Amino acid sequence: MGIFEQRFQKKEKKHRRNYEIDDDLFTKLEHMAQIFDASLTDLANACIEQLIEDEKIIVFEKPEHELPVIHTLLIRESNLAGLENLKEKYGVSIYKLVNIAIKNALEEYDI
Numbered sequence: 305m306g307i308f309e310q311r312f313q314k315k316e317k318k319h320r321r322n323y324e325i326d327d328d329l330f331t332k333l334e335h336m337a338q339i340f341d342a343s344l345t346d347l348a349n350a351c352i353e354q355l356i357e358d359e360k361i362i363v364f365e366k367p368e369h370e371l372p373v374i375h376t377l378l379i380r381e382s383n384l385a386g387l388e389n390l391k392e393k394y395g396v397s398i399y400k401l402v403n404i405a406i407k408n409a410l411e412e413y414d415i
Contacts, residue, residue, distance in 0.1 A: 316380045318345075319378065319381065320376055320377075320378055321377055321379050323374070323377060323398075323399045324373070324399045324403075325399075325403060325406065326366060326371075327370060327371055329403060329407055329410065330373065330406075332410050333347055333410070344377065345378045345379075348377050348379070348405075349377075349379060349383055350409070352379065352386070352401075352405045353380075353383055353386075354408065355386075355405035355408060356383065356386035356387070356389075356390065359390065359393075360408055361390065362404065364404070364407060372399075387401055
């Protein structure tokens with residue numbers, strides 16, 4: 305495997321999708337975008353990819369004061385297909401899966 309394959313993913317078609325993301329989660333994701341050399345879309349795709357790989361579907365209780373805000377992200381085709389598979393397998397809506405993916409990834413950093 306060459307250096308480019310180790311450091312970069314091959315280009316894949318992305319689709320614009322609107323998701324309701326808990327405001328607190330999105331704020332933390334924005335903070336991570338300042339730490340890493342990545343866009344919010346890149347981070348969201350990484351979170352989704354990890355969820356698809358490990359299928360760690362843990363439904364969490366949303367605080368009462370927390371409001372979801374609609375955000376537009378460019379999601380890779382493979383991630384969209386993976387989200388659809390998880391939706392069918394676990395009966396959890398895609399927007400909840402996206403929130404779970406972000407929450408799972410952020411838990412590693414304890415922000």
